[in-house]
Structures are given as structure tokens and as C-alpha cells.
Amino acid sequence: MNQQTEKPLLVVRDLRTYFPVRGRLFHKQFVRAVDGVSLAIPPGKTLALVGESGSGKTTVGRSILRLIPATGGQVFFGDYELFMLPPSAIRPLRRYMQMIFQDPFGSLNPRMTVGGIVGEPLKVHGLCATRQERRERVGRLLERVGLEAAHARRYPHEFSGGQRQRIGIARALASEPSFIVCDEPVSALDVSIQAQILNLLKDLQEEFRLTYLFIAHNLAVVEHFADAVAVMYLGKIVELAERDELYANPLHPYTEALLSSVPVPDPARRRSRVQLEGETPSPINPPPGCPFHPRCPLTRQAAAGQPAPQGGRAVPPLPPGEVCRVNVLGRSVAVARRCVAEAPAFLPTPGNPRHYHACHLRPQA
Amino acid sequence: MSENAAILTVRGLQTHFFTMDGVVKAVDGVSFAVGRRQTFALVGESGCGKSVTALSIMRLVPHPPGRIVAGEVLLDGTSLLALRERQMRQVRGAKVSMIFQEPMTSLNPVYTVGNQIVEAIRLHQRLPGRRARDQAVAVLSQVGIPDPAQRYKEYPHQLSGGMRQRAMIAMALSCDPDLLIADEPTTALDVTIEAQILDLLKRLKAERGLTIMLITHDLAVVAETADVVAVMYASKLVELADVQALFQRPLHPYTQGLFRSLPRLGQKKRRLETIPGSVPNPLAFPAGCKFHPRCLIGAGLERCQTAEPPLRLLQPNHYAACWECPGYAEAPAGDPAAAPIPYHPPEQNEPAD
Numbered sequence: 001m002n003q004q005t006e007k008p009l010l011v012v013r014d015l016r017t018y019f020p021v022r023g024r025l026f027h028k029q030f031v032r033a034v035d036g037v038s039l040a041i042p043p044g045k046t047l048a049l050v051g052e053s054g055s056g057k058t059t060v061g062r063s064i065l066r067l068i069p070a071t072g073g074q075v076f077f078g079d080y081e082l083f084m085l086p087p088s089a090i091r092p093l094r095r096y097m098q099m100i101f102q103d104p105f106g107s108l109n110p111r112m113t114v115g116g117i118v119g120e121p122l123k124v125h126g127l128c129a130t131r132q133e134r135r136e137r138v139g140r141l142l143e144r145v146g147l148e149a150a151h152a153r154r155y156p157h158e159f160s161g162g163q164r165q166r167i168g169i170a171r172a173l174a175s176e177p178s179f180i181v182c183d184e185p186v187s188a189l190d191v192s193i194q195a196q197i198l199n200l201l202k203d204l205q206e207e208f209r210l211t212y213l214f215i216a217h218n219l220a221v222v223e224h225f226a227d228a229v230a231v232m233y234l235g236k237i238v239e240l241a242e243r244d245e246l247y248a249n250p251l252h253p254y255t256e257a258l259l260s261s262v263p264v265p266d267p268a269r270r271r272s273r274v275q276l277e278g279e280t281p282s283p284i285n286p287p288p289g290c291p292f293h294p295r296c297p298l299t300r301q302a303a304a305g306q307p308a309p310q311g312g313r314a315v316p317p318l319p320p321g322e323v324c325r326v327n328v329l330g331r332s333v334a335v336a337r338r339c340v341a342e343a344p345a346f347l348p349t350p351g352n353p354r355h356y357h358a359c360h361l362r363p364q365a
Numbered sequence: 366m367s368e369n370a371a372i373l374t375v376r377g378l379q380t381h382f383f384t385m386d387g388v389v390k391a392v393d394g395v396s397f398a399v400g401r402r403q404t405f406a407l408v409g410e411s412g413c414g415k416s417v418t419a420l421s422i423m424r425l426v427p428h429p430p431g432r433i434v435a436g437e438v439l440l441d442g443t444s445l446l447a448l449r450e451r452q453m454r455q456v457r458g459a460k461v462s463m464i465f466q467e468p469m470t471s472l473n474p475v476y477t478v479g480n481q482i483v484e485a486i487r488l489h490q491r492l493p494g495r496r497a498r499d500q501a502v503a504v505l506s507q508v509g510i511p512d513p514a515q516r517y518k519e520y521p522h523q524l525s526g527g528m529r530q531r532a533m534i535a536m537a538l539s540c541d542p543d544l545l546i547a548d549e550p551t552t553a554l555d556v557t558i559e560a561q562i563l564d565l566l567k568r569l570k571a572e573r574g575l576t577i578m579l580i581t582h583d584l585a586v587v588a589e590t591a592d593v594v595a596v597m598y599a600s601k602l603v604e605l606a607d608v609q610a611l612f613q614r615p616l617h618p619y620t621q622g623l624f625r626s627l628p629r630l631g632q633k634k635r636r637l638e639t640i641p642g643s644v645p646n647p648l649a650f651p652a653g654c655k656f657h658p659r660c661l662i663g664a665g666l667e668r669c670q671t672a673e674p675p676l677r678l679l680q681p682n683h684y685a686a687c688w689e690c691p692g693y694a695e696a697p698a699g700d701p702a703a704a705p706i707p708y709h710p711p712e713q714n715e716p717a718d
Contacts, residue, residue, distance in 0.1 A: 052555035053526075160643045161411075190410035190644065191582065192659075195626035195637035202636065217555065220585075220628040224637060247631070261560040262630055263585035267608045270589055275564070276557045279525050329511040 008040035009211045010064070010179055015073035017056075017063045021284060031283050033059040035235035037073075038346070041228075043178070046205065046212040048222040048243075050258070051232035054280050057215045060232070061181040064213070065097055066090060077179065095125045098172035102184035104164035108156040114167055115152030118142065121175040141170040145200060162193035169200065179211045186221065198225060219262050223247055231255045234283055234291040237346065241355040251349060251357045253298035278329055290360060293339040294328045298361050303334040315361050336361065371398040371439075372544055372576050373405075373422070373461075376702040378436035380414075380421045383429065389647045391417040391431070393600040396676075399544070399593075400705030404570060404577045406591035406608075408584065410644055414600040415580045419546050422578075423463050424453050441543065459489045462537035466549035468529035472521040478505075479517030482536045489540045501539060508535045509565055527558035531565070538569065545569075548580040563590055584627055588612060592708035596620050599645055599655035602676055605701055606683040607708050616685035618660050654688065662689045682706045 015037040018030040033056045041047045049057045063070040066082060075082040080093060098121075101107035108117055119138045121127075128134035139149030145166040156164055165185060172180055182201065186194040198221065204210060216222050222229055223243065230240040231254065239252040250256045257276045276295045281287055287294050298315055305317030324337045338360045347364040349355045357364070380392040392414045399405040409415045420426045421433050424445060438445040440461060445453065457463075465471045473481055482501040486492060492500070498517070505513035508531045521529055530550060537545055547566065551559040567590060569575055579591060587594055587608065594611045596604040596619065604617040615621045622640040642659040645651055651658050653670040663669030668688050676686045678699030687693060 052557065162643050191584070191623055192410060192626055192640035193643060195628070195639040196641075198628075199636055199639060218628075219556075220630045223630060224628045257557060259630070261556040263559070263563070263583070263589045265585040265588045265612070265624070265627055265629060267588045267591075267612050275560060279527050279558060280555075 006042045009043040009078060010213070011040045011074075011076040012060075012064060013038050013074040013076075015060065015063055015075065016071045017059050017068060018071045029284055032235050032286070033283060034063060034070075036346075037232075037235075037237055039230055039237065039240065041179075041211050041213065043211050044205070044209045045227040046214050046225060048214045048216055048226035048229045049232060050216055050219060050222055050229060052217060052258075052280055054234075054283065055232040056235040056283070057232050058183055061099070061183050061213055061215050065094075065099060065181060067099075092125070095121070095127075095175040096177050097179045097181075098175065098177040099181045099183065100165075100168050100172050100185045102188055104161050104168060104188060105156075107168055108164060110156055112155075113152065114142070114147075114154055114156065114159075117156070117167060118152070118170045118174055121171060125175050127175065137174070138170075141174055142167075144173070144204075145170045146196075160193075161189055162196060165189060165193075165197050166200070169197075169204070173204065173208070176208070177210070179213070181213045181215065183215045184217070185214075187216070187218065194221070201225075219258060231258065234280065234286050236291065236358065237356075238292065238359070239355075239357040240346075241352070241357075245352065245355050249355070251355070251362045252292075252359045253296050253361075254292050255357075257297070287340075289338070289340040289342055290344050290358070293335055294326065294333075296335070296339065298359070299335040299339045300333060302336050302361055370401060371705045372401045372441055373399040373578070374437070374439040374702050375418070375422065376437040376439075378418065378421055378438065379434045380417050380426055380431060381434050382431045387648050390600050390650075391647065392421060395436075395597070395600075395602055396700070396702040397595050397602065397605060398702050398705040399576060399578060400707070401543075402570070402574050402576055403592045403705060403708060404566075404579055404590050405705075406579045406581060406587045406594045407597060408581060408587055408594060409597035410582055412644055412647060413597045415597050416548055418597070419463065419548050419578065419580050422546065423457060423461065424448075424450075425463075455489070458485055458537075458542065459540045460542055461544040461546065462540075462542045463546040463548065464530070464533045464537050464550055466552050468526070468533045468553075469521060471533060472529060474521055477518055477520055478524070478532045482517075482532075482539050485536055486539050501535075504535045504539045505532070508532075508538070508569075509561075510535070526554055527561060530554060530558075530562055534562075534565065534569075538573070538575075541573070542575075544576045544578065546578045546580070549582070550579070551586065552581070552583070559586075566590065584623060593706045596623075599650055600647065601655070601686070602684075602701070603656065603687070604685045605676065605706065606680075606685075607706050609709065610680070610683050614683075616679055616683065616690050617656075617687050618662055618689070619656050622659075622661070654686075663687075676701060 015034055017034040018032050021029050021031055037060055051057045062068040064075050115138050118141055119134050122134050138152050142149055142151055147166055186197050214226055226243050228242050229246045230237045233254050239255045250259055278295050293299055302315045302318050303323045318336055322337050323334050325332050325334050344358040344360045346356055346358040350363050350365045376396045378392050378395045382389040382391055395418055407415045422438050479501050483497045486497045486500055502513045502517050505516055510516050510531050551562050570577055591608045593607050595602050598619050604620050615624055625638040626640055640659050654673055657663040657669040674686045674688045676684045677696040679685050679690055679692055679696045684701050
């Protein structure tokens with residue numbers, strides 16, 4: 001057993017968040033935005049949650065912080081089980097769990113001064129005895145994130161996107177949290193500004209030993225930033241591993257497709273990519289079995305007994321009884337029967353107990 | 366020498382916005398030429414003027430407050446800025462089309478997809494309704510929309526993001542234009558869908574001999590698709606070269622900084638290098654070279670602070686605008702609008718490891 005050296009700061013077990021949608025009369029339907037997500041983050045580390053739009057990654061972050069009521073599951077933050085606590089007990093804990101948002105324009109109140117925005121957590125949690133003390137602390141926070149103390153008197157619209165994101169970071173830091181959910185913190189920013197914000201987040205993590213849940217869709221950014229990576233598809237984690245392991249040895253075909261879809265900034269290496277047909281299906285009515293099977297290149301290769309395409313690794317061909325046909329985008333496609341019949345379990349690989357995936361066709365312990 | 370002929374020439378283009386706070390020079394003297402069947406990428410960060418350049422070529426700059434105050438745009442020898450609005454409408458769609466970043470806001474929500482494509486077709490071609498319909502279904506099928514006859518009857522909200530962008534491309538191509546201007550065509554899309562759309566554009570270029578002008582902020586997208594690249598910063602071009610040269614030897618400090626701050630797959634630096642500061646406010650551009658306050662080389666140099674460097678031809682087919690580039694003082698000015706920069710594909714694609 002590869003024991004983790006430290007007790008995780010955050011543990012999520014079987015988190016489920018469903019949203020009701022209008023269905024037929026007496027037939028309540030649900031969007032299973034998050035459907036059985038489990039993860040753990042050790043203190044001072046970063047777990048990246050990667051997925052495309054609609055995969056449920058933002059809902060995971062918000063459910064953990066109880067900004068959205070979860071349908072089921074458990075979240076342990078230190079010694080507290082968050083979903084069991086009454087609202088009155090959650091409030092003092094919020095000081096230690098903060099969030100940085102994607103949109104630096106929508107997440108700051110335009111009618112408040114920067115000082116008011118950054119000082120609000122201090123006020124709410126009663127962290128400063130006097131106004132003077134609060135003003136000084138706000139000034140120090142602004143300087144720490146690369147702004148000036150004098151900016152406290154200004155309003156958000158006077159700042160650029162990157163500067164606003166710094167204000168959002170200062171607000172999140174104000175209450176001295178230990179855990180921050182970073183929800184796509186750089187995807188709205190220009191390239192030259194992205195790197196500045198990523199470096200700032202990294203420095204702050206080292207200085208204050210922050211634990212991050214880093215929600216992102218850009219795999220190149222995540223590789224620089226995260227210690228471990230979880231890949232989500234249709235409300236479920238399909239693969240979870242330490243960063244180097246995931247990038248060097250992706251096992252789930254969706255992770256492989258995501259990695260090969262990332263455009264490479266090198267014109268001498270224009271590659272053909274492992275292409276995924278079609279788009280993410282609706283989470284109201286996800287495909288049966290493995291939700292990825294209609295788009296999965298691996299199950300098609302296994303069913304056809306074909307060799308693996310460029311870059312991918314081969315899977316053993318299946319006996320004819322193990323193959324069935326499904327309709328995808330109006331065409332009949334041969335896939336592995338198991339992929340349609342049963343949902344794959346989320347288990348570690350035989351060689352690496354810390355590399356989890358949910359694919360029928362790859363080895364599992 | 367038809368290979369070397371420009372389909373689009375932009376010379377000295379200046380587009381200004383006259384606002385309450387002052388004149389915003391969104392495009393301030395931009396010149397370039399796009400060769401037939403090339404993919405020409407215009408790269409820059411938000412607010413650099415790349416989209417306004419595209420809108421100026423289409424003559425779609427909102428007026429007021431915007432106005433093209435100087436310059437020349439030649440499409441296949443026709444001066445677009447001299448045309449009457451009625452004549453310009455004949456050009457849009459038939460000779461040059463444009464697709465936008467957000468397909469939902471550029472499609473009309475109360476008409477079916479097919480309806481909107483047929484409208485475009487019948488604006489330019491005298492066709493009976495049934496033939497126009499067949500042509501619309503055919504073009505939907507060409508852009509890879511499954512079950513095109515069904516999709517023809519659907520409304521934009523019934524399509525997913527990737528399908529909407531395909532429908533936009535179908536509409537843009539329905540009258541077989543020579544030039545397609547794509548303004549951030551994949552920015553709103555997920556990576557797997559982005560890969561599909563970029564592949565589609567490459568295929569259409571090969572099949573139809575299309576020329577594509579790609580407006581983007583994403584250098585990786587440029588590397589995957591472009592032949593020639595123009596880098597724009599604060600309303601001006603700062604570098605112009607073919608894609609291989611630009612990515613191997615970027616000359617302008619801004620381009621170099623962009624490359625350094627780019628997170629790349631497989632290159633695990635714990636810290637990214639950055640470009641300090643942020644993009645300047647177009648109402649108060651710094652004097653001299655507009656990049657000098659953020660420049661690692663020029664920040665303290667008097668010439669960079671006082672005089673703005675023009676684009677010069679530093680190497681064959683490689684322009685840059687920086688006083689401190691090696692050889693800049695002796696380099697000829699050149700005319701980036703005189704002829705398109707030829708694209709030389711690499712001798713041999715290195716095998717991906």
C-alpha cells in the first residue's frame with residue numbers, strides 16, 4: 001500500500017447533486033449534474049478538476065462549499081462533516097473555505113469600493129477590532145496580490161480583467177482560508193495576464209500553505225499547476241491520478257482524446273488528433289452503461305479487433321459474443337457489449353493504486 | 366504567378382471610434398496582403414484591434430461611433446472602401462463571408478437554420494425555392510452536420526454549440542465565397558469540439574480552395590492552422606511572418622514574451638514567465654513604442670520611450686517593428702501590402718513521439 005503521508009484536508013465521498021427539470025406530469029426528471037464523485041486533497045496541494053462544459057466540474061466545487069445543496073454524499077473538511085452541520089455551524093467554517101470565480105467582471109459588486117469588497121470577509125467574520133485595523137489589513141492584502149493599498153478607494157470598473165482577478169484573490173485571502181476553490185480563474189484572461197495570475201496563485205499557495213481545488217478545462221494550464229488531476233465526463237470522474245502519471249500514462253479513452261485535442265503551439269508538429277465524434281450527450285438522459293460509449297474510439301477498436309491508432313495503445317480484440325451494435329449519429333456502430341450493458345466501476349489500476357479510472361477495457365485491480 | 370497573387374490587400378487601414386471620452390484609434394495604420402488559398406492569422410490580445418480590422422474589411426464597423434478614416438482594402442482588385450453600400454452587399458456573402466465567436470448571438474433565434482441559409486443563397490443567386498433548399502441541405506452536409514435534412518428544419522436553440530458553429534460556417538459558405546473571415550471561431554467551444562471545427566476548416570480550405578483569415582488570441586490554434594501570421598499589439602502590427610519563421614525565431618519582444626508565457630503540454634515549469642503589466646488603455650497609449658512600458662529590453666531606453674518604430678523587413682518575408690531587434694537600423698522599410706508572404710511548409714514533418 002502506498003500510504004499517503006498526510007491526512008487529507010478535504011475528502012469527498014460519492015457526492016451527488018441533481019437538479020430537477022420540467023418533465024412530463026408525475027414524471028419528475030433530474031439533471032444528474034454530479035453523480036457519485038469521490039476525491040481527496042492533502043493540505044497544501046492542488047487537485048485539478050478537468051472537463052468540458054456540462055461535465056459538472058463547477059457544480060462539484062459549489063456543492064462542496066454548500067453554495068448549492070447536494071443531493072447526497074459526504075464532504076469532510078478537516079474533522080467536520082459539512083453536510084451534517086446546521087447552517088449556524090457552517091457560517092464560522094466558511095472563513096476557511098473560499099472561492100475564486102471565473103468572471104472577474106461579474107463576481108465583484110460594481111457599487112462597492114475595492115476596499116469594501118476585500119474588507120467584507122473581515123467584517124463578516126469579525127476579524128478586525130477597529131476600522132483602522134481593517135483598513136491596514138486590506139492595504140496589506142492588496143499589496144500582497146500585486147495592487148496598491150491606495151486602490152482600496154477605487155471601484156471595480158476602474159480595473160482591467162487581470163487586476164480584477166487580483167481583487168477577487170485578495171477577497172478570498174482576507175479571511176485566511178486553508179482551502180480555496182478556484183473556478184476557471186484564468187480562462188477569461190489574456191495569455192500575457194494568465195501567467196501572472198497562475199504564478200501569483202502558486203506563490204500564495206506556498207506562502208500560506210493553501211489547498212486548492214482547481215477547476216479548469218485547459219489541460220496545458222493544469223499540467224503546470226496541479227499535483228493531481230481528476231477528469232470528469234457527464235457528472236462522473238472517469239480518471240484520477242497524480243499529474244505526471246496522468247499525462248504520461250492516460251488510461252481512459254476520454255482522457256486520451258482530451259490530451260490529443262489540445263492544440264500544440266508548434267507549427268512543425270501539426271499532428272492528426274484522436275478525434276471524438278459527436279458531442280457530450282445531455283445529462284438528463286445519459287447513455288446507458290458507460291456514458292462515454294457512443295463517442296468512445298476504444299470500444300469500437302475492441303469490437304472491430306483493429307490495431308490501435310497513432311499514439312494510442314492496443315486493446316485485445318473481443319470475441320463475437322461480446323460485441324453489439326448501437327446507433328450513433330444515425331449510423332450503426334459495433335461496440336463492446338459490456339460498455340453498453342453496465343456502468344464501469346471506478347477502481348485503481350493493477351500497477352498503481354493511486355491511478356483510478358472507470359473503463360471496462362483497461363485493466364483494473 | 367497566380368500562387369503569389371494577393372486575394373486581399375489592406376493598406377494603411379485606420380479605423381477610429383469617436384467616443385465621449387475621446388478618439389479611440391482601434392486600428393492605426395495596418396497593412397498586409399493575404400495570398401490566395403492561404404490561412405492568414407491575425408493574433409492579439411483583447412482590445413488590440415484585430416476584430417475591428419476584420420469588421421473594417423467587411424465594412425461592418427458600427428457607425429457611429431466608429432469610422433474608417435483612412436486606408437485601402439482591395440479584394441480581388443476591387444476597392445471595397447470605394448463601393449456603395451448596395452454594391453458592398455453584393456460582395457458580402459458572395460465574395461467574402463464572416464463567422465463569429467458566439468454562434469448563438471449571430472444566428473436569428475426565430476428562424477430555422479435552413480431558412481437563414483436559404484435567405485443568404487437567394488440574396489445572391491436567382492434560384493427557385495426548391496433548388497435553394499437543396500443547396501442549403503447540401504452545404505449543411507458538407508460541414509459535417511449529421512441528418513442535414515432534419516437540421517434544416519430546426520431552430521438555432523435546438524442545436525448544440527458545435528453544431529451551431531457548423532451551421533454558421535455552412536451559411537458563410539453557402540454562396541461559395543473566396544475569402545472566409547473567422548473571428549475566434551473556436552473560442553467558445555470545448556477542446557474536443559474545437560479540434561473538430563479546426564479540422565473542418567482545414568478540409569474546406571483544401572476542398573474548395575478557400576482563403577481563410579483567422580482572427581484569434583490563441584497561439585496554439587495559429588500553430589495548427591495558419592500559414593502566415595500577423596501579430597497585433599495596441600492597434601498596430603508588430604510582427605508579420607510565415608508561421609514557421611515566427612514560431613522558430615520570433616523577433617519582436619512582445620511575440621517572444623507571448624511564447625514564453627504560454628503554458629505548453631509536456632513542459633513542466635513550476636513558474637511561467639510573464640509579460641509584466643497589462644495591455645494599455647487605447648485612450649491613453651504610451652508615447653513612443655506602445656510596448657515599451659512592458660518590454661524587458663526597451664523599458665529604460667530613450668528611443669523606445671519617444672519614437673514609435675515602424676514595421677521593417679528584417680529578414681526575407683519577416684517584418685517586425687522594434688528598435689532593438691538586431692539589424693533593425695539597416696533594414697529596409699519594405700511594403701507588407703505589396704505581396705503576400707509565401708508559406709514554405711517544413712521539409713518534413715517530424716514524427717510525433
